[in-house]
Every structure is written in C-alpha cells, then in structure tokens.
Amino acid sequence: MREVDLKKTVWYNPDYRSCPSGIGFIHKPSGEEVLITDADCGPRNMEEAKKEIKVECLPTEVEYLDGEFWELRKEFGEILEKHGVTHVIDYEHYSGPVVLSVYLEELN
Numbered sequence: 001m002r003e004v005d006l007k008k009t010v011w012y013n014p015d016y017r018s019c020p021s022g023i024g025f026i027h028k029p030s031g032e033e034v035l036i037t038d039a040d041c042g043p044r045n046m047e048e049a050k051k052e053i054k055v056e057c058l059p060t061e062v063e064y065l066d067g068e069f070w071e072l073r074k075e076f077g078e079i080l081e082k083h084g085v086t087h088v089i090d091y092e093h094y095s096g097p098v099v100l101s102v103y104l105e106e107l108n
Contacts, residue, residue: 006027006087006089006097007029008029009029009086009087010026010027010028010029010083010084010085010086010087011026011027011085011086011087011088011089011097012024012025012026012027012036012080012085012087012088012089012100012103013025013027013088013089013090014090014092016092020041020042021035021037021042021053021057021059022035022036022037022038022041022042022043022062023036023037023038023041023042023065023069023076024036025059026063026079026080026083026085028083028084032060032061033059033060034059034060034061034062034063034083035049035059035061035062035063036062036063036064036065036076036079037062037063037064037065038064038065038066038067038068038069038072039065039066039067039068040068040069041069042062042064043062043064044062044064045062045064046058046059046061046062048062049062063079063083065079073104073107073108076107077104077107080100080104081100085100086099086100087099087100088100088103090103093106
C-alpha cells in the first residue's frame with residue numbers, strides 16, 4: 001500500500017511515544033481521528049480529553065477500554081472493526097502497512 005492510499009482508507013497506528021495519549025489512533029479519510037485508551041493510559045472520554053490534550057491535537061472521539069489493553073484484545077479488535085479499520089501502520093513490528101486481520105491474529 002502506498003502512503004497516498006492512506007488518505008482513502010481507515011487505518012490505525014499504535015502510540016509508542018514515551019508519553020502516549022493512549023493506545024493509538026484510528027485515522028479516517030474525512031480527517032477524523034479516534035483515540036483508543038485503556039485504564040492505564042489516556043482519557044476515558046472527550047470531556048477528559050479536552051482537559052488533558054491541547055485543542056489542536058484533540059481527537060474527534062475517544063474509545064475507552066475499561067481495563068488493561070492486553071486483557072481486552074478482543075474488545076480492542078472489535079473497536080477497530082466497528083470503525084472500519086482496514087490497515088495498521090506499526091513500524092515497531094512491521095516494515096510497512098499490514099491488513100487488520102494479520103495484525104489482530106498476531107496480537108492473540
């Protein structure tokens with residue numbers, strides 16, 4: 001998948017920054033961004049996000065996992081599927097974009 005194609009699809013990338021906003025972001029062609037968070041990392045809702053994140057960096061929506069990510073991988077996958085994610089960009093584990101099914105299979 002070429003980078004230009006990312007403008008036409010819904011994709012996810014994990015947040016590996018040393019001070020992450022959450023688990024990661026879903027990016028939509030419309031420009032909307034959905035922040036996925038869990039009990040250990042990030043705001044639980046948009047109200048908290050508005051208090052913690054600079055206005056210019058605010059996501060459109062927050063999807064909260066009520067617990068620890070590794071224990072809620074099934075629910076995490078359901079969030080990605082609900083938002084129509086087709087590809088994942090995770091340069092910590094892959095050299096380029098991977099399809100969602102491959103990413104989720106390797107998480108489990």
